[in-house]
Amino acid sequence: MSKQIIQTDKAPAAIGPYSQAVVVPVGxxxxxxxxxxxxxxxxxxxxxxxxxxxxxxxxxxxAIIHAAGGSLNSIVKLTLFVTDIRNFGIVNSVMSELIPQPFPARSTVEVSALPKNAQFEVEAIIVV
Incomplete structure (x- = not known):
């Protein structure tokens, strides 16, 4: 899969392992x-x-991405949910280690609670 990364200096630069936007032509x-x-x-x-x-x-x-026929390179958008924004650095560190570049687009949101009292949740959009 070919990903085109969108980057402009007219918007703030990424403050973590993500791209401002990603375009995928087919899939x-x-x-x-x-x-x-x-x-x-x-x-x-x-x-x-x-x-x-x-x-x-x-x-x-x-595991779900692989079951769908994709790989970590297939990710075009992640949404991360944390119950404590102070864990943002931990999340960035792990994501930087696991997710290949070019990084997908991403949003991170602090929430008051997650199922089973989890501290973190991730959802993804992939193109295969």
């Missing part, structure tokens, strides 16, 4: 539901630790 769009840090075998959160929840949520998302 099928797949909308993934949000994933939290649940262990697929138990249905319980993997840990109370934020970084471990972030890693598991991305692992869950990756």
């Amino acid at each position: 099928s769009t797949v909308y993934l539901s949000g994933q939290i840090g649940l262990d697929p075998a138990t249905g319980d959160l993997v840990s109370e630790n934020c970084e471990e929840q972030v890693r598991q949520a991305f692992a869950n998302m990756t």
Whole structure:
């Protein structure tokens, strides 16, 4: 899949591992539901630790992307939900490690609560 990254100096530069916008000329769009840090075998959160929840949520998302016939390069948009914006650095660090460049577009939102008292949730739009 070919992604065209949109970048303009007339809008603020990205403050993390993401692009201002992404254009994909062809393909099928797949909308993934949000994933939290649940262990697929138990249905319980993997840990109370934020970084471990972030890693598991991305692992869950990756499994769904592969099931849809895509890869992490297929991601064009991520939406991240955190219950504490102070964990923004942890999320950026893990995302920088796991998601290949060019980075997808992204939004990050602080929310008051997530299912099962999770600290992090990720949803994605991919093109395959």
